[in-house]
Amino acid sequence: xxxxxxxxxxxxxxxxxxxxxxxxxxxxxxxxxxxxxxxxxxxxxxxxxxxxxxxxxxxxxxxxxxxxxxxxxxxxxxxxxxxxxxxxxxxxxxxxxxxxxxxxxxxxxxxxxxxxxxxxxxxxxxxxxxxxxxxxxxxxxxxxxxxxxxxxxxxxxxxxxxxxxxxxxxxxxxxxxxxxxxxxxxxxxxxxxxxxxxxxxxxx
Numbered sequence: 001x002x003x004x005x006x007x008x009x010x011x012x013x014x015x016x017x018x019x020x021x022x023x024x025x026x027x028x029x030x031x032x033x034x035x036x037x038x039x040x041x042x043x044x045x046x047x048x049x050x051x052x053x054x055x056x057x058x059x060x061x062x063x064x065x066x067x068x069x070x071x072x073x074x075x076x077x078x079x080x081x082x083x084x085x086x087x088x089x090x091x092x093x094x095x096x097x098x099x100x101x102x103x104x105x106x107x108x109x110x111x112x113x114x115x116x117x118x119x120x121x122x123x124x125x126x127x128x129x130x131x132x133x134x135x136x137x138x139x140x141x142x143x144x145x146x147x148x149x150x151x152x153x154x155x156x157x158x159x160x161x162x163x164x165x166x167x168x169x170x171x172x173x174x175x176x177x178x179x180x181x182x183x184x185x186x187x188x189x190x191x192x193x194x195x196x197x198x199x200x201x202x203x204x
Contacts, residue, residue, distance in 0.1 A: 008069070008106065009104070010105060017107075022066065026066065027063040030136045033052035033145075035052065036112075039140055045168050046161060046165075050106070051107075055111075057113075064122075072098070072099045076097050077092055094111065094123070095203075097111070118132070122149075122184065122190055125188035147169045151166055152159075155192045155195075158194060
């Protein structure tokens with residue numbers, strides 16, 4: 001089929017579908033974004049327009065190689081969807097959208113993150129890192145980004161759904177995780193409204 005860039009129609013996979021799709025994938029991956037927070041909560045707390053997983057940049061070929069042929073990847077860059085094959089080596093490539101050509105809609109976003117064998121690193125500020133055990137955990141059988149790391153991604157320019165995600169994580173964060181998140185936001189995003197920890201209990 002010929003792809004029309006203006007047709008950004010999503011019918012996101014469920015978490016169960018994502019696990020079925022990636023269950024045999026040799027590359028590391030983890031649930032991320034708003035669905036990661038809801039998976040930690042064990043309940044759907046808001047509407048989600050899409051669903052995200054993350055992986056490390058060197059692992060992307062293996063992850064995409066495990067996908068069925070009808071899922072076509074596009075590079076989501078600068079507000080456009082571009083042929084992925086022409087941008088695989090572009091350092092500005094951070095997001096890939098997978099389009100189901102059989103049903104003509106997008107089903108999954110893949111985010112590229114940084115790290116090595118021992119630590120996860122925040123791509124927007126490599127001074128910030130965590131041991132993998134503090135960045136990704138298995139939650140009910142699904143590798144899932146921890147609430148603190150997901151909130152850090154959301155802190156740069158919070159949208160209403162991000163404010164919601166911050167509010168519902170209050171009971172999920174341990175004191176040391178709150179301290180780390182507060183430090184990370186102040187370091188990477190000092191102009192974030194979340195950098196003032198008096199605004200929200202979740203970053204105290």
